[in-house]
Amino acid sequence: MPSADFQTHPVFRRGVAPHIRLLVYIAICVVMLVADLRFRYLEGLRSWLSVATYPMRMVAAEPVNLVGNTTEYFSNLATVQFENADLRRRQLSDAEKLLTLEHLERENAKLRELLRMSKRVRTYSVPAEVLYSAPDQFSRKVILDQGKQEGVEPGLAVVDADGLIGQITRVYPIQSEVTLITDRNQAVPVQVARNGQRGVMFGTGHGRLELRFVLANADIKEGDRLVTSGLDGVFVPGLPVAEVETIERDAGAFANITCRPLGGVESSTRVLVLSRAELPPPPPKPETGEPKLPTLPPALPRATQEN
Amino acid sequence: MQFTNRSNRILQPARPVFVYLSLFFALLLDYVPFGAWSDYVPDFVALVLAFWCIREPLYIGMGFGFLLGLLVDIGQGAAMGQHALAYVVLAFLANALARRVMWFPALLQAVHVLPILLISQVTMAAVHWVAENGQVPELSYFLPSIVGAIAWVPLTYILLFPQFQPVDRDENRPI
Numbered sequence: 001m002p003s004a005d006f007q008t009h010p011v012f013r014r015g016v017a018p019h020i021r022l023l024v025y026i027a028i029c030v031v032m033l034v035a036d037l038r039f040r041y042l043e044g045l046r047s048w049l050s051v052a053t054y055p056m057r058m059v060a061a062e063p064v065n066l067v068g069n070t071t072e073y074f075s076n077l078a079t080v081q082f083e084n085a086d087l088r089r090r091q092l093s094d095a096e097k098l099l100t101l102e103h104l105e106r107e108n109a110k111l112r113e114l115l116r117m118s119k120r121v122r123t124y125s126v127p128a129e130v131l132y133s134a135p136d137q138f139s140r141k142v143i144l145d146q147g148k149q150e151g152v153e154p155g156l157a158v159v160d161a162d163g164l165i166g167q168i169t170r171v172y173p174i175q176s177e178v179t180l181i182t183d184r185n186q187a188v189p190v191q192v193a194r195n196g197q198r199g200v201m202f203g204t205g206h207g208r209l210e211l212r213f214v215l216a217n218a219d220i221k222e223g224d225r226l227v228t229s230g231l232d233g234v235f236v237p238g239l240p241v242a243e244v245e246t247i248e249r250d251a252g253a254f255a256n257i258t259c260r261p262l263g264g265v266e267s268s269t270r271v272l273v274l275s276r277a278e279l280p281p282p283p284p285k286p287e288t289g290e291p292k293l294p295t296l297p298p299a300l301p302r303a304t305q306e307n
Numbered sequence: 308m309q310f311t312n313r314s315n316r317i318l319q320p321a322r323p324v325f326v327y328l329s330l331f332f333a334l335l336l337d338y339v340p341f342g343a344w345s346d347y348v349p350d351f352v353a354l355v356l357a358f359w360c361i362r363e364p365l366y367i368g369m370g371f372g373f374l375l376g377l378l379v380d381i382g383q384g385a386a387m388g389q390h391a392l393a394y395v396v397l398a399f400l401a402n403a404l405a406r407r408v409m410w411f412p413a414l415l416q417a418v419h420v421l422p423i424l425l426i427s428q429v430t431m432a433a434v435h436w437v438a439e440n441g442q443v444p445e446l447s448y449f450l451p452s453i454v455g456a457i458a459w460v461p462l463t464y465i466l467l468f469p470q471f472q473p474v475d476r477d478e479n480r481p482i
Contacts, residue, residue: 014365018399025369025395029376032388037438042387049381053338057382060338132340134384138435138442141384170384177384184442205442 043170050172061132123236126150126273128158131175133266140183140203140266142166146273147174155234156275163240163262164188164228165271176273180265181241182207190241191229195219198229201241201259207266209242211257216249226259236274308362308470311416312409318470325469326359326367334375338382346447349455352379352390353397353427357420358459358466360401361408372398389434397427417459424452 015021035041128146146152148171156168158178167186170177179186182203190211191198199214214220224244230237242259249255308318333355341348352375359367376391383390400423408419428451432444473479 018369018402021369022395022399025373026392028373029388029392029395033386033392033434033438036387046381046387049377053378053381056335057338060335061340064340064342133342135340135345136383136385138439138444139384143384184439 046170047172050175054174064132123274123276124151125275126152128152128176128271128273130178130269130271134177139185140180140205141169142178142180144168144176144178144271144273145174147172147176149173152176152273153275156273157228157235157239158271158273159239160263160268160271162264163242164235165261165263165265165268167234168273178271181209181261182265188235188241189229189231190226192220193225193227193240194221198231199226199257201226204258207261208245209259209261211244211259212254214255214257216253216255218255220244220247220255220257222247225262234276236276239274310467311412313412318467319472319474321359321363321470323366326363329355329466330359330371330375334378334382337379346450347454349451349458350424353394353424354420354455354458354462355466356394357397357401357423358462360398361405361416361420362466364402364405367398368402369395369398386434386438389431392434393427393430396430397423400426413460413463416463417456420459421452421456424455425449428452 016024032042036046126146128144128150131143131145134141134143144152144158152168152171154168154171157164158166158168164181166178166180166183167188168176169179180203181188181201182205184203184205186203188201189198190201197214197218197220199211202210202212204210211220211226222244225240226242226244228235228237228239228241240262242261244257245260246258247255248257308320310316310318330352333351336351356367356372356375360372372394373391376389376394377387379385379390379394380387401420404419404423408416411419428449432448435442435444
């Protein structure tokens with residue numbers, strides 16, 4: 001035991017005992033975890049460190065891109081021809097749809113005017129590319145190459161050509177993080193396209209989706225398409241989300257419904273970040289207490305388009 | 308510094324610059340998006356950190372674990388402090404076992420390192436278990452630790468390579 005008049009020789013000094021240091025570090029880590037997971041206090045530090053490590057992460061991603069590009073370059077001619085034929089076929093069918101679209105849009109506007117309904121939700125969009133998927137085993141997340149500078153805000157929907165794939169959960173200055181709809185903690189309010197039956201879609205963590213809180217006797221069939229309902233005031237209504245795969249009705253009050261996502265949730269590389277250009281009307285005020293205002297991104301002077 | 312405490316050969320001292328560079332390079336490797344392969348790729352930072360915590364317990368320890376952990380958290384989009392906590396625990400265990408592990412040949416060192424790597428992964432799983440209402444990972448989650456332990460022997464030779472150089476370059480050189 002060192003007493004007051006005893007001093008360790010400088011050669012043997014090793015600072016604070018390792019156990020104490022371990023406890024201090026663990027305490028710091030736990031405080032950081034709680035601050036980050038529960039209160040989101042560390043977003044500033046995170047975004048600062050994200051910018052600082054950006055060059056490193058770009059350098060690290062380069063070999064993978066190189067391998068991908070090389071295999072693409074040497075890919076079979078037949079594959080390219082097949083893809084070309086497919087694209088031509090798509091273009092033809094799209095051209096036909098485009099021709100009718102303009103006509104339908106005008107008709108829709110007129111009919112809505114006649115019925116005195118409000119105009120459809122307008123959207124703005126930011127095209128983005130998936131840089132890489134976060135290798136965290138516990139979540140399904142990808143990183144996009146567009147960030148705050150391009151007008152990306154937390155909460156926006158991310159879609160690919162076939163449907164919804166996720167939601168922006170974190171925005172860095174030059175990048176943003178998307179939580180895919182297959183993540184366990186991701187919920188999407190949806191409705192059945194056929195009859196408007198509403199429900200909430202949750203990820204399962206392994207590539208499938210689960211429609212919860214739908215009564216066992218509800219009108220829902222295998223093969224039904226589910227689209228976003230837009231009731232959350234964040235997602236644009238009508239985005240295709242998933243297709244019902246299996247239904248089990250013998251598990252109590254609610255049915256067990258498994259769905260298959262329509263978009264290439266785990267495979268898409270080019271995506272679109274979609275948002276409402278206008279704020280929806282605020283929800284009805286409760287009788288008592290502070291009225292809660294929707295925390296939505298402000299409308300931005302982007303290329304707006306009628307949806 | 309010897310190769311192990313039983314070997315007769317005296318190695319050159321580790322250069323701090325090389326130690327830092329190897330940790331930096333491991334961080335770079337951890338940032339590489341391996342995609343579908345990421346289940347089989349070892350956690351390079353954990354491995355290299357454990358290596359230097361065993362080789363140089365006086366210089367590399369929990370502080371480095373904490374800093375590197377935060378940087379890995381950023382790269383992986385994980386909760387801030389998740390990897391930091393795991394690496395602090397790993398560094399503490401590796402520092403504590405350093406004197407013992409050095410008495411064994413590289414293959415048996417790997418047997419010591421495997422539980423250290425597993426404990427650091429269990430720490431991360433525990434964080435998720437608490438934060439996400441009892442989410443338990445699949446068994447394949449622990450595969451990177453096993454691959455890491457297998458990679459320990461080649462890693463030992465790669466990271467010790469500069470120290471194997473003779474003091475006098477001309478000593479063993481054929482004419």
